[in-house]
Amino acid sequence: MTCISSLSRAVRVALLATTGAALMTSTGVYAEEQENEGFERIEVTGSKIKRIGELSPTPVTVITGAQMMDMGITNVADILNKLPSSTVGISPETSNNTIFASGLNKTDLRGLGSDRTLVLVNGRRFVAGSNGDSAVDLNTIPTAMVARMEVITGGASAVYGSDAIAGVINIITRTDVQGVELDASYTQPEQSGGEESQFSITAGGNFLDDKLSTVFNFTYAEQKELRPTDRDFLDNPVGSIYNPDTSEGAPTRIPYEGRKPLSWINEAGTFFGGDGKQYTFGPDGAMREFDYGEGLIEGPGNNGNYCGPSCEGYDPVDYGFIRTPLERMVFTLNTDYELNDDHKIFTEITYVDYQSNGESTPVFHTYNPIMADNAFLPEETKQLMADTGMGALNLYRIDREFGNRTYNQDRETMRFLVGIEGVINDDWDYSFHAQRGQLEETSLWKGEIWADRYDQAKDAIFDDAGNIVCRDADARAAGCVPLNLLGENQASQEAINWVSTSAGQTAKTTQTSAGLVVSGALFDLPAGYVSAAFSADYRKEESETNPDQELIDGTIFGNTANPMRGEYDVTEFAAEFSIPLLSDMFLAHDLGLDLAYRWMDYSTAGQDDAWKVGLNWAPIEDLRVRATKSKSVRAPNIGELFSPKGQTFASFTDVCDKINVELGPDGNRKKNCQAAGLPEGWNPSDSWYLSNHPGYNAGNPDLKAETSNDYTIGAVYTPSYLDGFSLTVDYWAFEISDAINYITVGTAVKYCYDSESLDNIYCDLFTRDATSGDIVDFVQSPVNSASFDVKGLDIESQYNIPTDSFGDFRVHVIATYLEQWEFNPTGFESDLQVEVGQYEDPRWKAMFSLGWQYDALNLEARANYRHSAVADNEWKPENNNYNDIPSHTVWDFTGSYDFTDDFTLRFGIKNAFDLEPPRNPYVYDGDGYYDTTGRAFFLGANYRL
Known part of the structure; x- marks a missing residue:
């Protein structure tokens, strides 16, 4: 038993140090590791190398399914959006007026966009949540099936491929269910509207002489609408x-x-x-x-x-x-079948059907x-x-x-995955999987x-x-x-x-993928084994939309749509290495180097690569210093590439006219206008300036991948003299270039001629009449013109204090300080947007919790904090007198009581002090950043048969 206990402790210490401090530490969080019989290598998010007690240099935050349930949370997006490292992506609070997005739940790490946050399920990709997009809809994940979520807030493309620029959320599903588990919860706001309910059945067990294990879950959840x-x-x-x-x-x-x-x-x-x-x-x-x-x-x-x-x-x-209201049903069935002691077949089946309407x-x-x-x-x-x-x-x-005009959405997701994994020999193992996921959307x-x-x-x-x-x-x-x-x-x-009618559109998104990972130990060094993982992946993404003919013809009031077809595929090969350099030496308790490289070949964006270098150094056992430097990429999605051409009209300034041609920077404008064949003193015709001009909105099949150069430097302190205490500090930075951004015709005309030459991405977006010189056609589409420069500091600390007579106490703080958040949509200095300190990106965001457990009773107080901010960094006193937005702290009080080993009751008050959003014209309605439900009471129960 000594060997097993030591391994269990090593795994827990590894996870704790890797994450900084787990977001919660409820009983049974890592039960699956504690029950292992022997030294089993485990895979930690951020690497495909399986390790025994070895630490990844990449910071990871862990959220457990048990903690979400205790908090009265019925949707995994709700807890992710509370993380200081995250912000709200598309959600029921932000999507009401977005016709095809009603009810979607997408998270957004670092505020860099949902498409730059990769969501995995058990380390593997999941079909996109909306047509033409790449981000996963978190409505498809039932909370009752979540064992834990591991959140990497840093570039991880070298390990997982595209879309991981801002980070990775890996959702690990439960494998430890024995018997039947019934769970129900209900949340009632103090004022009517916004009620939430959830019911789930989870069942699992071992069959066929313990060769077959299964976990099944059915979840029904409903969130009522909230009106002004x-x-x-x-x-x-x-x-x-x-x-x-x-x-x-x-x-x-x-x-x-x-x-x-x-x-x-x-x-x-x-x-x-x-x-x-x-x-x-x-x-x-x-x-x-x-x-x-x-x-x-x-x-x-x-x-x-x-x-x-x-x-x-x-x-x-x-x-x-x-x-917006949201009603969903989720069916999940996961199975493992042991072929023999060394190999097993596994499957994952998911079916989701949910409705929402704006x-x-x-x-x-x-x-x-x-x-x-x-x-x-x-x-x-x-x-x-x-x-x-x-x-x-x-x-x-x-x-x-x-x-009222309503935009009814019915989304049906089906995913089937089958795989086989096992050991090749004592040092090497493998895993192969193939999957197909499909999303069908019906909009009415x-x-x-x-x-x-x-x-x-x-x-x-x-x-x-x-x-x-x-x-x-x-x-x-x-x-x-x-x-x-x-x-x-x-x-x-x-x-x-x-006169009345309705109109609709159907859409289908299909993901087909397969992946092979082989990992193990290459050879032995004085400090330990050099471990490696080699992987090969293939993925194909397809999307199509089919609007009603009335929408294509434009005969419906205010609405038009065009059909779309688009697809791409990608082949990838990757390698990772974990190299122990020093061990058990003076000022080198251990020192390790992690390397990763991925080569990608897209049928649309062409070939690209990503890499990562990580250093993990523990000068003493209590202190660990880690650093990573990486290049990450995001390939354009189907919507950005293939959005159908739709007519639009716009009025804009032709900067080559005699009034504006002299105003460009460094004389570029005048030089380029003349190089385009426009004489000095040229003017468009009077009729041109008096009319709206026809053009198109469309995707851009010539887009290339975005590139991020990012790094993280941090430390983990777990003092041996203070058992149960941990502190992590990580400084991080992202510099994203060639970011995809939609360009309007006015912007295209301006920067075509303000650039150093006419050889730029803007000049191709409009056409001049060869005789008159007037602009007679244009296309507004995405181009690789933007950049991000984002830097900050993550701090996380946890202290568990057990006592003999008064129960166990726990204190946990997780905070993010935003040093810099800059976005430039065009690359021109005059367009630089400095957003740090504005209400969307405040300097500080934090979560604080104080917990107490005494026998069967568990109580917790939790606060979510947003620092004071401004509406606009470019504000001037003559603009308005309401630029300042005060700090905001929402308190929740929750608890649970185990009446028996099989029955647990959960209860709590959310937004206990009924704090409203700041009374400011910008955010009085929450704007997705502040709670609009108000004080709410929840009650939940879990019964295990």
Whole structure:
């Protein structure tokens, strides 16, 4: 037993030192390692080399599934988004107005983008969560199946390939289930809206003389929508207006507390008469003067477009979601079958079906002429129009008859993986797997209208028999029903049915991959064995979208879409080496070198490579210093490469005109304009400047891979004289070049000519007429123009304090200090965006927890902290008076009690002090960074049969 105990301790110490300090230390976290019988090498995230008690130089943070359950968390994205090293990617809080993204849950390490964060399941890739994308949707991972999540916040492309620039999240699923486990939880906010519930069945066991082991899980989870009207602080928003005080030195804008409806549009329809007055229509359809309530908001600019809270204009607070609803079912079945003592076959099967929907206002019209002979016009309106010489009135209207526009999403994910692994000899083992994953998305847009039918139906006249009919004879023949838009609820159901429609799109994403890893010991050095891992991988990604023909034709109000087809494949070969240099020497308890190299060949972006060098030095047993330097890459995804061409219109400045040509830097603009054949003093035609110009939005098949040069330097301190204490400090930096960024036509024209020569990525994005010189065509697409420069410090500390009489205490702190966060979309110095210290990227973020366990009772207090920040680093006193955003700390109090060995009750209060987002126009609605649910109570139970 001494041997087994020593190994168990070595593994735990290795994990602790590698992670800095595990995010939680609940009983049974590493039970699978503790039960090993003999020296078994384990694979630690960040390396494919299996090691015995050996430490990786890469910092890793561990989150356990048990801790998530104790915190009342029903979605793994929710805990990842709380990490100081992470920020919110696409989520139900941020995706409501993004038509194809409703309900998605993607995390974003270092704020570098979800596509730069690689999510793995058991060390292997998972199919993307949305069409054309590469990021994994965390809705597909059931919390009840999570043993732990290991988070590397650093470049790992040399080990795992593309998309790992910002880091890797490796989700390890449970393998230790015996019997049946029932789990249920419910979260009830103090104010209604935003309720959460989850139920799961997990079952597992060994069969066929213990050769076959299985783990099955079914999870049903639901998150209710949260509307602005569900929360006091959202129902009473804080916005901004132009400052009525226009004196010198006064800020241009000031906060405005409360609702402020738009004064020129509403649900009944409003118009401006020839007498200068504004009118609307009452419940009976009769015309009356518009009621401004407390009056128009005073001040310059567009203040007059808004009116006081009781004004009968359009109020956006009454529409949409702060958090979209989400309902999901997840089925998981993992199996292992031992062929013999040395080899086993394993499978992973996942099926996910979930629905979500976004919501926005009904369709609306701002150019909506109603002719003077319209049959639905009240007599007083006809008289007003006749008296003031109005041949038509323009009706500004929110068309609530057709219902709110909703964007319903149904996503169905299926993944099947089969593999075989085993030992080759005493020193080498292997693992091979093949998998296929498929995502099918069905999007349905409700509350839509036929644009042409709307125009036909609203244009109603009296026929010779005195009947109200549609003016257009062809429309009448097709079944047109006259539509009364003058007042609310005036339209007949037949007219609503004639105009209403829905539209949809289906999409499919397929991932096919296979991988082989061979790892073991090469030879022995005085300090230990040189270990290695060699891998080969193949992956193919395919995506397609199929919109309804109406969307392709553009006959639906405000929505168009085009079909897309795209695919690529990649072949990769990689090698890793762990080289022990010194051991058990003065100032060298151990010293090791880690090397990794990966070669990649993409069918789209071509050949590339990634590498990593890591040093791991323990001068004494209590102190370990580690450093890594690496090159990471991200290949463009299918959406960036193959997004279909869709027409758009834009107005922009031609910098080669005689007014602007002299304003470019270093004379480049004038030189390049003349080199393009434009004479000095040239100007576009007058008609060109007076019109919007047609062009296209499209993907870019010529994109190349992004490149990141990153490094980490840190230390782990685990003093032997202070058992249970650990401290890690890691300084990290990312410099990403050739980052993919979408370029508008105005930017393309400017930097085509401001560059040193015409040989640049911008000039290819537009076309000039060879005769007139006018720009006659353009494409807005992604190019490799951007860069990131991000640096910071991670600090993590944990102290476990056992006592004989008062239970066990634990203190844990994890924090990130952001030193630098710079983004340049074009490479030109004038476009550099310094975002560190802004509310999206505050200087400090931290998690703190204090736990106490006494026999069967476990209690914990946890705080999430965001440092004070500003809305804009380029703020000036004359801009506004609301730039400062205060610090923010949300406290949760949670607990659990084991009534028996088989029954555990969980409970807690989230956001215990009911802290609202800062009352600032930028973030009063959370903006994805601050909690909008408010104080909420949760209760959960786990019963093991």
